[in-house]
Amino acid sequence: MASDDALAQNQAGNQGNSQEGQRRRWFGRGSAGPAPTQERENDMDLGGTTTEGVVAEAGNAPDDGSPVGAGGPESASVVDPASADAPTEAPLASEPEVGTIPAPPPEALAALRARGGDDAPVELPLVISIANQKGGVGKTTTAVNLGAALAELEYRVLVIDLDPQGNATTGMGISHRNVEGSIYDVIMNDAPIDDCTEPTTVKNLFVVPANIDLAGAEIELVPAFSRELKLRRALAQVAGSYDFTLIDCPPSLGLLTVNGLAASDDVIVPIQCEYYALEGLGQLLRNVALVKSNLNPALDVRGIVLTMYDARTKLAEQVEREVRAHFGSKVYRTVVPRTVRISEAPSFGQPVTVFDSTSRGALAYRELAKEVSRGAARRSG
Ligand SMILES: Nc1ncnc2c1ncn2[C@@H]1O[C@H](COP(=O)(O)OP(=O)(O)O)[C@@H](O)[C@H]1O
Numbered sequence: 001m002a003s004d005d006a007l008a009q010n011q012a013g014n015q016g017n018s019q020e021g022q023r024r025r026w027f028g029r030g031s032a033g034p035a036p037t038q039e040r041e042n043d044m045d046l047g048g049t050t051t052e053g054v055v056a057e058a059g060n061a062p063d064d065g066s067p068v069g070a071g072g073p074e075s076a077s078v079v080d081p082a083s084a085d086a087p088t089e090a091p092l093a094s095e096p097e098v099g100t101i102p103a104p105p106p107e108a109l110a111a112l113r114a115r116g117g118d119d120a121p122v123e124l125p126l127v128i129s130i131a132n133q134k135g136g137v138g139k140t141t142t143a144v145n146l147g148a149a150l151a152e153l154e155y156r157v158l159v160i161d162l163d164p165q166g167n168a169t170t171g172m173g174i175s176h177r178n179v180e181g182s183i184y185d186v187i188m189n190d191a192p193i194d195d196c197t198e199p200t201t202v203k204n205l206f207v208v209p210a211n212i213d214l215a216g217a218e219i220e221l222v223p224a225f226s227r228e229l230k231l232r233r234a235l236a237q238v239a240g241s242y243d244f245t246l247i248d249c250p251p252s253l254g255l256l257t258v259n260g261l262a263a264s265d266d267v268i269v270p271i272q273c274e275y276y277a278l279e280g281l282g283q284l285l286r287n288v289a290l291v292k293s294n295l296n297p298a299l300d301v302r303g304i305v306l307t308m309y310d311a312r313t314k315l316a317e318q319v320e321r322e323v324r325a326h327f328g329s330k331v332y333r334t335v336v337p338r339t340v341r342i343s344e345a346p347s348f349g350q351p352v353t354v355f356d357s358t359s360r361g362a363l364a365y366r367e368l369a370k371e372v373s374r375g376a377a378r379r380s381g
């Protein structure tokens with residue numbers, strides 16, 4: 001199935017994100033195709049050419065000058081960094097349009113739009129899955145930093161790391177080796193969730209860690225009794241102890257993600273501002289609908305958050321425009337910029353709100369926290 005290929009590619013791409021050597025290899029590859037295009041975008045950032053006031057450099061072009069992906073739009077898309085802080089400004093007229101961003105099927109769009117905007121009051125406690133089966137779109141970054149920003153607003157927040165890669169765990173300063181229990185023990189061994197919850201250096205912010213054991217759960221769950229509802233039942237033990245529970249879902253639509261969705265009131269979908277932004281979204285929305293009709297009637301998509309917005313590229317602006325046109329008020333006003341500080345923070349085991357409290361990334365996640373919570377009255381604490 002084509003979508004499986006896409007998934008495999010995304011996962012490969014995701015792993016590449018965490019390995020410098022891998023990243024360099026992708027970068028050196030001049031061939032056309034979606035994965036290298038995406039990796040090269042990341043390179044632009046990690047190579048120090050971000051919107052944090054760093055001057056764009058010619059090195060952003062492919063090594064051999066060959067076009068990449070759909071006609072190599074990125075090579076023409078680096079604009080004057082002076083416009084970096086004004087993402088709404090009109091792009092330079094000379095830049096070519098990228099073409100229509102591939103969109104999800106109309107019926108999936110219609111189903112989501114039909115639910116309308118989200119201006120109803122927020123009632124706590126809330127369990128929110130951060131889900132998108134694409135890897136590297138900012139799920140973990142959003143779970144950690146939105147969680148930290150909500151905790152700053154004095155909400156009690158629990159982040160559940162549901163990805164075997166355990167990036168949310170390490171990104172919050174918890175070492176896999178030093179933990180008493182993990183989400184694997186909660187799901188597979190019925191361990192009490194409280195026994196597996198770790199405090200973080202941020203007040204009001206807690207995490208249920210994950211480690212590589214969790215990779216086995218995807219298969220071990222298959223024959224298990226009520227396998228889709230393991231997490232939901234576990235979370236019932238701590239209902240009311242936290243205002244927000246954020247579930248960092250893995251980059252797949254397997255049983256772990258289904259457990260996340262079945263345990264949630266809402267879903268937040270991070271969308272990376274790149275050409276394939278909307279690819280796979282139809283499938284995700286269909287899965288949400290399936291979980292809703294079979295397991296969890298309360299489930300809804302709360303919102304879509306645009307991540308890794310690079311104001312120097314016309315592509316990012318175009319993706320934002322199209323996503324807003326498709327999803328209207330479902331899209332948060334806050335757009336998370338692509339910044340080096342956000343990508344550096346996890347290596348210090350800190351949310352960006354702590355690592356660089358006044359950075360643009362920290363400010364964006366604080367704004368997002370305000371949009372998500374809308375001043376709702378605290379329940380816990
Ligand atoms: N706004 C951003 N600016 C710069 N880098 C980012 C940003 N958001 C995420 N990243 C980086 O991109 C990579 C993928 O993000 P991540 O949150 O792990 O995605 P996912 O959980 O969807 O796989 C990580 O290396 C992360 O540090």
Ligand SMILES: [Mg+2]
Pocket residue numbers: 139140141163167248249250
């Ligand atoms: Mg992740």
